[in-house]
Amino acid sequence: DTGVSQDPRHKITKRGQNVTFRCDPISEHNRLYWYRQTLGQGPEFLTYFQNEAQLEKSRLLSDRFSAERPKGSFSTLEIQRTEQGDSAMYLCASSKGLGQDTQYFGPGTRLTVL
Amino acid sequence: AQSVTQLDSHVSVSEGTPVLLRCNYSSSYSPSLFWYVQHPNKGLQLLLKYTSAATLVKGINGFEAEFKKSETSFHLTKPSAHMSDAAEYFCVVSALYNQGGKLIFGQGTELSVKP
Secondary structure (H helix, E strand, O other): OOOOEEOOOEEEEOOOOEEEEEEOOOOOOOOEEEEEOOOOOOOEEEEEEEEEEEEEEOOOEEEEEEEOOOOOOOOOEEEEEOOHHHOEEEEEEEEEEOOOOEEEEEEOOEEEEE | OOEEEEEEEEEEOOOOEEEOOOEEEEEOOOEEEEEEOOOOOOEEEEEEEEEOOOOOOOOHHHHEEEEEEOOEEEEEEEEOOOOOHEEEEEEEEEOOOOHHOEEEEEEOEEEEEEO
């Protein structure tokens, strides 16, 4: 059990650029979640996958955001045409997907949009 | 809809004194409740969880929480604070499994521990 990993840990970009983040969940975890945390706030749900299927998207996830989990393992979150309001910590979590089991979080990717 | 309210945005205690972080929840069904801790520049770590078994839940590092349905509360306590407990603490409620099991976080309580 190597834990949830996220890459990169930090990303600085200019407004209007596209960025992509990667999340590697704990091996054999079926569910993968993305959350966003802005300064001084608790994390907010963005979307989640059950294996490769994206089953729910929050209304926070505008059409500039897209997430994939092509083979049911790692996931990517892409933000197109970044805006300063996208600056936040993007957190990934995974769980076995059995009942109300525990979600394990990665260290997050901190995005700064200049 | 489910929600949690953390009643204090900041709590300051002296080392060796008790810790109390307050959380009230709202849920239309029997909830699953969690406390997570976030140290600076580190990921969220689960402290403890309640899933309708014993109402007094023991977690890591000496923390515990009591589920009180009549008061819709899930307060976090620790008998004696340590300097290493200084961090941000989140009270969390989970959506039903068949609704995705997504977590709904409170606003957080920053715990400061004075020497």
